Each structure stands twice: as C-alpha cells, then as structure tokens.
Amino acid sequence: MFASYRRRAFNISAHVVYVLLLCALLFLCGLDIFLRVYLNRSVLIAAGSSLCMLVVATILIVSARNLTVRAALHDIPKLYVPINPSDLPQRVHRLIQADMSRVATIAAEAKPLPTPITPPHLIASAVHTLTLLEAAAAALRPVYVRRAPEQTCRAFLAALTARDLVRADLARFYVERYETLRFGGREREFGEEEWREFMKLFALLLRSMQNPQAGM
Secondary structure (H helix, E strand, C coil): CCCHHHHHHHHHHHHHHHHHHHHHHHHHHHHHHHHHHHHHHHHHHHHHHHHHHHHHHHHHHHHHHHHHHHHHHHHHCCCCCCEEEEEEEECHHHHHHHHHHHHHHHHHCCCCCCCCCCCCCHHHHHCCCHHHHHHHHHHHHHCCCCCCCCCCHHHHHHHHHHCCCCCCHHHHHHHHHHHHHHHHHCCCCCHHHHHHHHHHHHHHHHHHHHHCCCCC
C-alpha cells in the first residue's frame, strides 16, 4: 500500500519537474528572442511590420468572405429549395426526386372521390314503408301476421309470401331495394327518381296484398 503511494508521489513529482523545466526553457527562449530583437531595432521593425501586414490581410480576407456569402444568400429566392442536380450531390438528388415522386403519388391517391350522398329524408321515408307494410298485413291477418322485433325485412316478406299475402316477385324486388337503401344507400346515389321508382314498387306490393293479380 505504501509502495503504491510512493510510486504515485514520484510520478506526480516527476511531472511537476518536467513542467517546470519546460516553462523555464520556453521563458529562456522567449527572453533570448526578445533581447535579440530589442538590441537590433531593424529586426524589431521588420517583425512588427510583418505582423501588422498579416493581421490586416487576415481581416481583409475574412471580410471579403463574409461579404461574398451574404451577397450569395441575398440573391437566393425566399422559396428556393436546392433540388437541381447542380445544387446537390447526385445521390442526394436521386433520393429527393424519389421522395417527391412518392409524395405526389400519395397526394393524388388521397384526393376524396366525388361520392353522391342520399338525402336523409328520402332514406327515412323509404325505410318507413316496412312499418306501413306490417300494418297493412296485420289488418288483413291480425292473428297470424305479427313481425317480431328481431325479424328482418327479408324474413318478414318471406313469411308474407308463404301465406300468399304478397306476390313473390314483388316481395323479392322490394327486399333487394330496401336492403340496398338501408344498409348501402348512404354510400351510393339514391336520388328522387330512384325514390319514386321504389315508392311505385311499394304501392304495387300493397295492391298485391289486396289482389294477388295486381301489378301483373
């Protein structure tokens, strides 16, 4: 343990001695140069003139460089982006062009498609026809025709067809249009013209309940 302390103290002392010797040598060299220049005035004048010229030349070069950079930055447009082949390395230019092409493709695919929307009142009135149809069937067969809450439109019309209350072809057309309107009508066009056709189909369906030969 004491041996390690002595070794560490010796190393530190040796470094201190080396630093002091180096400082002494540098001081002696500087003093010698100063005395030689001071005793010989011509050398002092030459060295001073050279130093002044070096400082002036450095200031001029740095100032000219700053002015050139500022002028170049001032000439660049505000919205300028260095994407030309002459502005960038070839590899960087290829990467930028690839990214710009990908962004343009994504922007083109992201544009919303013009999808017409069915007016809500047309959908509501068309969906309400099933309630009217249920009421008409209940009026004809009050005991046997009752639509359960969980019964779908297709199942209800199938039950009416099985009891010969409606024509099978009209019931099939009605169910197809009803399901398309209720579950897919908001994503596709359903204008007033189609609404009128659907209501005509519903009227024929009601007539067929009173007279199975109606609408033939």
